[in-house]
Amino acid sequence: xxxxxxxxVAEPGYREKVRRTKSWSAIDLKETxxxxxxxxxxxxxxxxxxxxxxxxxxxxxxxxxxxxxxxxQPWGFGTPEDTNKQMKYLISxxxxxxxxxxxQPTMHGLDSDHPLxxxxxxxxxxPLVSMDDMEDLFDDIPLDEISSTLLCASVxxxxxxxxxxxxAKKRGISMSKLRGTISNDPIMSHVCYSDVANPPKLGVKIWxxxxxYCGENMPLWHAAYVSSCYxxxxxxxxxxxxxxxxxxxxxxxxxxxLERGMDIDNVARRMSFYCAAGIDIFEEVAKYRAMRRMWAxxxxxxxxxxxxxxxxxxxxxxxxxxSLIPQQPLNNIARTSFETLAAVLGGAQSxxxxxxxxxxxxxxxxxxxxxxxxxxIVAHETGAAAVADPLGGSYYVEQLTNAVEExxxxxxxxIDKLGGFISALEGGWxxxxxxxxxxxxxxxxxxxxxxxxxxxxxxIPPEEDTVLPGGVLEIPPGTEERQIERVKRLKANxxxxxxxxxxxxxxxxxxxxxxxxxxxxxxxxxxxxSTVEEIMGTIRxxxxxxxxxxxxxxSPFV
Amino acid sequence: xxxxxxxxxxxLGLDSHERGAKLVASALKxxxxxxxxxxxxxxxxxxxxxxxQEDADIIGLSCHSGEHLTLVPILFEIMKEKGLKxxxxxxxxxxxxxxxxxxxxxxxxxxxxxxxxxxxxxxxxENICSK
Numbered sequence: 001x002x003x004x005x006x007x008x009v010a011e012p013g014y015r016e017k018v019r020r021t022k023s024w025s026a027i028d029l030k031e032t033x034x035x036x037x038x039x040x041x042x043x044x045x046x047x048x049x050x051x052x053x054x055x056x057x058x059x060x061x062x063x064x065x066x067x068x069x070x071x072x073q074p075w076g077f078g079t080p081e082d083t084n085k086q087m088k089y090l091i092s093x094x095x096x097x098x099x100x101x102x103x104q105p106t107m108h109g110l111d112s113d114h115p116l117x118x119x120x121x122x123x124x125x126x127p128l129v130s131m132d133d134m135e136d137l138f139d140d141i142p143l144d145e146i147s148s149t150l151l152c153a154s155v156x157x158x159x160x161x162x163x164x165x166x167x168a169k170k171r172g173i174s175m176s177k178l179r180g181t182i183s184n185d186p187i188m189s190h191v192c193y194s195d196v197a198n199p200p201k202l203g204v205k206i207w208x209x210x211x212x213y214c215g216e217n218m219p220l221w222h223a224a225y226v227s228s229c230y231x232x233x234x235x236x237x238x239x240x241x242x243x244x245x246x247x248x249x250x251x252x253x254x255x256x257x258l259e260r261g262m263d264i265d266n267v268a269r270r271m272s273f274y275c276a277a278g279i280d281i282f283e284e285v286a287k288y289r290a291m292r293r294m295w296a297x298x299x300x301x302x303x304x305x306x307x308x309x310x311x312x313x314x315x316x317x318x319x320x321x322x323s324l325i326p327q328q329p330l331n332n333i334a335r336t337s338f339e340t341l342a343a344v345l346g347g348a349q350s351x352x353x354x355x356x357x358x359x360x361x362x363x364x365x366x367x368x369x370x371x372x373x374x375x376x377i378v379a380h381e382t383g384a385a386a387v388a389d390p391l392g393g394s395y396y397v398e399q400l401t402n403a404v405e406e407x408x409x410x411x412x413x414x415i416d417k418l419g420g421f422i423s424a425l426e427g428g429w430x431x432x433x434x435x436x437x438x439x440x441x442x443x444x445x446x447x448x449x450x451x452x453x454x455x456x457x458x459x460i461p462p463e464e465d466t467v468l469p470g471g472v473l474e475i476p477p478g479t480e481e482r483q484i485e486r487v488k489r490l491k492a493n494x495x496x497x498x499x500x501x502x503x504x505x506x507x508x509x510x511x512x513x514x515x516x517x518x519x520x521x522x523x524x525x526x527x528x529x530s531t532v533e534e535i536m537g538t539i540r541x542x543x544x545x546x547x548x549x550x551x552x553x554x555s556p557f558v
Numbered sequence: 559x560x561x562x563x564x565x566x567x568x569x570l571g572l573d574s575h576e577r578g579a580k581l582v583a584s585a586l587k588x589x590x591x592x593x594x595x596x597x598x599x600x601x602x603x604x605x606x607x608x609x610x611q612e613d614a615d616i617i618g619l620s621c622h623s624g625e626h627l628t629l630v631p632i633l634f635e636i637m638k639e640k641g642l643k644x645x646x647x648x649x650x651x652x653x654x655x656x657x658x659x660x661x662x663x664x665x666x667x668x669x670x671x672x673x674x675x676x677x678x679x680x681x682x683x684e685n686i687c688s689k
Contacts, residue, residue, distance in 0.1 A: 104571065119632070
């Protein structure tokens, strides 16, 4: 981004040639690919038909003829009521699943009236302080029909899931009917959100609690959602690194569950991944194909999983935020269209097409609708969804799939040598790889090895740049005041004895040690109208930490 | 030679997009200034307190999630309360063009959004602090 105002590094011109002859992740490419590159002899063993082990070509035989991917544009803005209206708007415009963004205070386990919450309540997500907020958020939305992805930092995820379950119970819907995903990736939360709010040990414990609880009570729920892939990719990884980090992080969580004595198929069957779709179409397709094959082989060969569902790599995709730029923002519509296409050609189960305004402001209505339209166009106009794994058998794509797998395997071996992912993280290696990736990306833009339209190629003076159609999203005035008022009212009107009793039980549950599942305690606390900060603060203080991660506030009960 | 310029660089609120703030902090250091880097998870009170304690010449803020319009007025109010009126405050990050005038009206001396070079930030800080 530092380049704007400087001269383009390359000029468009007559008889212009392709400049970059390697993939976006620096895999060297030949001029052309031929029979022999595609590894046809090993088709059955290494590639297989769609729906067949090792699932390189997709996890279902008929792919989108059976069911299209879920169109899952996220929302979370203003109060729960505001967000409810907008989610209904998205559903009426073609969203087929919901994804809820929580605001920053909720994500860090703080109530809306916390001093650090000022200016952040309802800004980049919706506040979910108590089950009342969740109730209003899902007002008039059928919880037994829709599938919902609830996004939060992992250590706070059990509270958010408990709020969702509590609302369903209140409506007479059994939690066994609930369909969706809870974000649950403590390593991502630690690296990308906040290290102090997401201590790895608590994170891994909670990961196991969620997987165990949902495994026993919520057969349709995905409780093991590895979102490191997308998030760390966006922080600086390339495609093979995304594969390697994602699989190694997943393996770390699996190992933790096995240590607790859980069955591999109970753990792996409901695991899913959140991957990025970058701009290099073929490399991204190769990446998804490689990841499916590597996952299936890892689960079968290393972990001895037997259930077909455990071997099927299920993934949601978000178009990579880092590929979008604020200059000439309409061009981002083209970028996210190619990325959405790559996700479909790669066999994604669910897609979030990042809005074109992403680098400029929070998503506007127009931008959201455009994203849904892109998915509709790819689904019904381009023909890309009609055939399973349409690029399978392409000499190039098969070879690139092998190349991504080979690179990723090398990185995974390196992580093993460092003593596993947690050791690699604690030793600073993970951050180093991310930082180096970032710097390399920036350098390649500066030296012209990577051309990005509007940034270092075909740029225009800022004063001539496009004004965003649909304007900039403004926070509705008074949102924060209304929400704080709401939280104060809740705290004043609830039965405080019930709250205290449920938190006392939670304290006892935490004190019982790592193998005691906290979900039932958290659910009771939520149903007693305890807030997210009260529950997190109780867990933290019982474990000897401060009430909130930054020590701004103490327990109100002592 | 005149006194070294001392800058307090901080993010405001809970957003953790720290890349920009870190880049600016290291650019100012490279230009010979003294930088007190507060990083993420700061409330306006802390930023003002640090600026007073450190006798800073300038405050640099970084916002990425739309919190600038709420937290900047609070910061200025606290500065006024604490008698810290004479040092400039600059801001960078994801700030829509549409908000720039409002921020300046509130008292922000410089708004740096995408496309800003580090040289431009350094030059601006040197100029405004030598006034």
